[in-house]
Amino acid sequence: MCLAIPTQIIAIEATSPFPQATVVLEGVERRISLALTPEAQVGDYVLVHTGYAISRVDAVEAQETLAMLAEMTAYQ
Amino acid sequence: MKFIDEFRDPALARRLVGQIRQMTASRAAPVRLMEFCGGHTHAAYRFGLRELLDGAVELISGPGCPVCVTAAADLDRAIALAEWPDVILATFGDMVRVPGSRVQTLQAARARGADVRVVYSPLDALTLARQHPARPVVMLGVGFETTAPGIAAALVQAETERITNFSALSLHKLTPPAMRAILGAGDVPLDGIIGPGHVSAVIGSDAWGFLPREYGIACAVAGFEPLDLLGAIAGLVRATVEGVPVVDNLYMRGVRSEGNPTALALLNRVFEVGTAKWRGLGALPDSGLRLRAEWAHRNAARLFPVTREPAREPPGCRCGDIVRGRSAPMDCPLFRRVCTPENPIGPCMVSNEGACAAVFQYAVDF
Numbered sequence: 001m002c003l004a005i006p007t008q009i010i011a012i013e014a015t016s017p018f019p020q021a022t023v024v025l026e027g028v029e030r031r032i033s034l035a036l037t038p039e040a041q042v043g044d045y046v047l048v049h050t051g052y053a054i055s056r057v058d059a060v061e062a063q064e065t066l067a068m069l070a071e072m073t074a075y076q
Numbered sequence: 077m078k079f080i081d082e083f084r085d086p087a088l089a090r091r092l093v094g095q096i097r098q099m100t101a102s103r104a105a106p107v108r109l110m111e112f113c114g115g116h117t118h119a120a121y122r123f124g125l126r127e128l129l130d131g132a133v134e135l136i137s138g139p140g141c142p143v144c145v146t147a148a149a150d151l152d153r154a155i156a157l158a159e160w161p162d163v164i165l166a167t168f169g170d171m172v173r174v175p176g177s178r179v180q181t182l183q184a185a186r187a188r189g190a191d192v193r194v195v196y197s198p199l200d201a202l203t204l205a206r207q208h209p210a211r212p213v214v215m216l217g218v219g220f221e222t223t224a225p226g227i228a229a230a231l232v233q234a235e236t237e238r239i240t241n242f243s244a245l246s247l248h249k250l251t252p253p254a255m256r257a258i259l260g261a262g263d264v265p266l267d268g269i270i271g272p273g274h275v276s277a278v279i280g281s282d283a284w285g286f287l288p289r290e291y292g293i294a295c296a297v298a299g300f301e302p303l304d305l306l307g308a309i310a311g312l313v314r315a316t317v318e319g320v321p322v323v324d325n326l327y328m329r330g331v332r333s334e335g336n337p338t339a340l341a342l343l344n345r346v347f348e349v350g351t352a353k354w355r356g357l358g359a360l361p362d363s364g365l366r367l368r369a370e371w372a373h374r375n376a377a378r379l380f381p382v383t384r385e386p387a388r389e390p391p392g393c394r395c396g397d398i399v400r401g402r403s404a405p406m407d408c409p410l411f412r413r414v415c416t417p418e419n420p421i422g423p424c425m426v427s428n429e430g431a432c433a434a435v436f437q438y439a440v441d442f
Contacts, residue, residue, distance in 0.1 A: 002113060002114075002115055002140070002142075002219070002220060002222040002223070002272065002273075002274040002275060002429075003115060003274075004222070004274045004277070004330075006077070006078065006079040006080065006330075008078075016236065017232060017233055017236040018229060018232075018233065033199060033226075033229060035225075035226075035229035035232075035233075035338075035342065036225050036226070036229065036336060036338050036339040036342065037336070037338065038338060045078065045079060047274065047277060047330050049222055049223065049226070049274060050168070050196065050197045050198065050219075050223055050226045051196060051197025051198065051199045051200070051226065052197070052225065052226040052229065054222060054225070054274065054277050054278060054336060054339065055274075055277040055278075055330045055331070055332075055336055057079055057329050057330055058328065058329050058330075059079075059329070061328035061329040062079055062082070062328075062329035064328065065307070065326065065327075065328050065329060066082060066083075066088075066303070068307075069088060069092065069303055069306075069307045070088060072092070072095065072307070072310060072311075073088065073091035073092055073094070073095050
């Protein structure tokens with residue numbers, strides 16, 4: 001039930017009480033709520049869970065994690 | 077897909093497996109890790125990680141399946157609520173087939189005429205409330221810290237838009253108290269915990285600091301791709317071998333140490349912490365979220381009081397022991413003989429995140 005998928009924001013609408021965004025989920029455009037991530041910008045990837053973006057995906061951290069995993073295995 | 081494919085790199089996965097095997101080579105017994113989250117249980121089976129690590133690491137499924145840990149008594153309440161005149165009960169899909177007491181389900185209630193709607197999002201339930209202003213629409217709030225903020229946001233939105241016929245039945249549960257209950261009971265020996273990724277996106281990786289501090293056990297927060305899980309497992313194995321338990325965050329791209337402050341503020345605005353009943357763990361203090369007194373007008377537990385007979389668990393079902401890691405699905409006498417995904421007796425076989433459904437779908441060695 002805690003499934004969340006990384007998906008890119010292609011548009012944002014400043015609705016009340018919470019902003020909404022358009023994302024493409026599995027090829028289909030969907031409206032999601034930015035109630036939990038109002039700081040998200042167009043172009044950001046967010047983790048979408050039950051129609052809400054619960055977190056912004058940080059591209060720099062993603063690269064650092066991959067680099068760290070590669071480093072972890074460098075001493076075999 | 078971006079942020080997915082890079083975390084499925086087979087060459088790096090093989091190297092991580094090699095490193096885990098190297099670190100555990102001199103050990104007499106496998107390192108025992110509990111994956112809290114049912115999503116991790118399924119990912120580990122789906123990507124074949126259990127076989128890859130066989131003999132080096134043993135993965136034990138934990139209570140991180142909201143449907144599985146919903147007590148039969150709470151299901152009975154949801155079913156009774158669905159049968160209240162005019163009520164539309166909106167629920168996430170995997171709740172409709174979960175048996176309460178006396179083999180009742182929401183699906184069976186719907187067949188008898190109750191209006192039960194499956195929704196993807198609480199926002200869909202809000203849409204139902206707009207479309208049916210004369211009928212009460214109740215969102216069945218099932219889920220952990222990942223899901224509860226969305227329910228809170230929908231309630232706030234209903235308030236702003238003055239949608240008066242929208243309420244929620246909160247059966248939400250908090251994950252750290254369940255982890256404490258399992259470790260406190262002490263009957264399942266564990267070397268480390270794979271922390272739930274999307275719960276931690278909300279509560280933060282720091283929320284697991286009590287694991288090394290109070291229980292001397294390591295925790296690695298992980299995402300749901302093979303490299304996420306293998307990285308977390310490698311970190312936990314190293315912590316075990318070196319005897320230095322810490323909290324590691326292997327899901328930095330989605331999880332901050334402090335979590336999501338906006339989501340936490342919204343949770344705190346709508347809910348307060350209270351006792352919750354867990355299948356397998358019983359009533360745990362401070363482990364559930366109930367609506368605050370200011371939200372009584374949207375609290376379905378108050379709006380639709382129901383009288384119920386005492387709850388009964390499905391006879392023979394071992395789900396309660398399975399969610400706390402005491403039993404494996406294969407230990408259950410019903411597993412695969414009478415309990416299957418087509419005809420589930422207990423919730424661990426119904427939910428996509430349930431350990432029984434995972435073993436049934438992916439494991440070949442039962």
